[in-house]
Amino acid sequence: MIRPKVTLEDVARLAGVSTVTVSKVLNNQGRISQATQQRVRQAAERLGYVANAAARSLRGKPSRMLGMVVPEMASPYFAELARAAADVAGRLGYDLGLFTTSRSPDRERERVGSLLGGLVDGLILVGPSGSRQFLRALEQVPAPVVLINYFGPPTHLPVIRAENYQTTTALLHHLLALGHRRIAHISGAPHSGQGAERLRAYREVMQAVGLWQEDLVRPGGFTQEGGMQATRQLLALAQAPTAIFAGNDLSALGVYEAARERGLKIPHQLSVVGFDDIPIADHLSPPLTTVAQPVQAMAQLAVELLLRGLEGERLSEFVQEFPSRLVLRSSTGPPSG
């Protein structure tokens, strides 16, 4: 059953023309007589011909596919980013492929390089763990590359990011105003730029008000499981926190779980805040206080930037920071003690 593959030549033979003619017809190039067009199209149809993307791209033709590389496939935050990007790309006649290359830096470099080597016309890198060297290499690449939520050392690549520091500060002041003194933080994934920003803001705010305590910070890896483990530890402390700032909503979910496990009522006995405003946040009980980012707008700009790059525009030195927005819901209240 396995017919190896149908090439231009097979179609040409069946239609009784040359490969060049077939190529032209299928690409609507040059002037070909209606009669020939008819024959060629029928032959192609009958053989189930599909152009070989590799050969095409080798020849320099754009693939009309954009790539997006994310640290994690299943995270609702990245899923939303991907969906939004896929939407705008689709409207503009492009497809979007989603990749995750968090395995090894070597693999990442190689995979990204090969993606850029003709498979995709442009690439969006989300939360790049990016060694300097890697990013410098990317700057050299002929295809457009856009960084989303990159917080590392300066780069010439265009950067789109959401504001994290100020918003985290506001979030914490909300907790402080409520009267909380022992506010814990469940920090994010080790190499996440956003996680680092949030942690930095947390440390500086807490130090500024003289409430900084080393042991109130626990790593949660941005996962529900991590959030739960961290919360268990925090609640077992002699001086347990009255509020927890989870690095993202997923880990906040873990906080909810651990709190329930311990019979603690939110927000009466424990206040919780998250980050990202994933779809579920509003449906938790109680609904979670968190921070929303204009994910749609970010994704849209990223795609637009890519397309502009494709048209030859130089994108370097572009940085756009989007404001984030506090979403106050019912998971925070004054401390009970």
Next chain:
Amino acid sequence: MIRPKVTLEDVARLAGVSTVTVSKVLNNQGRISQATQQRVRQAAERLGYVANAAARSLRGKPSRMLGMVVPEMASPYFAELARAAADVAGRLGYDLGLFTTSRSPDRERERVGSLLGGLVDGLILVGPSGSRQFLRALEQVPAPVVLINYFGPPTHLPVIRAENYQTTTALLHHLLALGHRRIAHISGAPHSGQGAERLRAYREVMQAVGLWQEDLVRPGGFTQEGGMQATRQLLALAQAPTAIFAGNDLSALGVYEAARERGLKIPHQLSVVGFDDIPIADHLSPPLTTVAQPVQAMAQLAVELLLRGLEGERLSEFVQEFPSRLVLRSSTGPPSG
């Protein structure tokens, strides 16, 4: 700054050898002296050389990348499937690219064809809307293709699916046993095989017990918004349903929303069941009664099948149906009236 691209030849020139030698070194083929290897690797490093994937694939080399095509990027169900597949693939030395091609059938056919034309070594199609013709074409393709949750006419492609019909029946009998007589259904996406299975089971059960009513079925498109709209209509009925079977958890979320909007308590005034057991289901209030599928196992098998296909094994006539599992939580109870 934009150095067009670095080819094997550039590296060869810098290292003072031929392209063949470079190729061999970089692929660990043949016997090359340590000294030469050193020089070549340094040159490649310095130039930031990355092999052009298009050329490589054109030459017949596997890309070590698997593809997965889903109807929707942001759906938690598909996200979970993709994550699981990416995990096993990763463990086996492959990367996974995620694509969505729900736009036009033409585009889909073309995109899938070109993916198979060297970009990916194998493809997992999830919930293919698949015209017969399209699937027949896929059977001809030289690369392995696996279908997940395909419920259409017979195909020679290997199929992995979750049991839907029996489980839906059980779900409905749970509702019936509780005493519900007016059970509505919010049906799924128009071309979804799973949606069709669930609808079919619903119709046959309801007809069997003499409770079938045309106007208790509303389309929800498997989305939250659709679920909400459908519920609004259902609740406005003179004889409103006492229980709603949402086609999936996402639309069940919409049911929750509409119920809250109307001041209806779940499950006291309205019972709700969903399907899929997405992560959020257990965190709703009340926790949602739903159906869980062994998504991990399905994804794992799909990847394994692909790899076996890659080793030359004939995969046709393979069908594996995984059992689904009722997850009874607190969103169902006896009708109040």
Next chain:
DNA sequence: TTGTATGCGTTATCAG
């Protein structure tokens, strides 16, 4: 141990 020649499938150029 290293290099020469060749072809993968497609399309741009140019000639007929």
Next chain:
DNA sequence: CTGATAACGCATACAA
């Protein structure tokens, strides 16, 4: 309006 030719970058058989 149509076709012959070359080239894209790489990896393989074969030769040196």
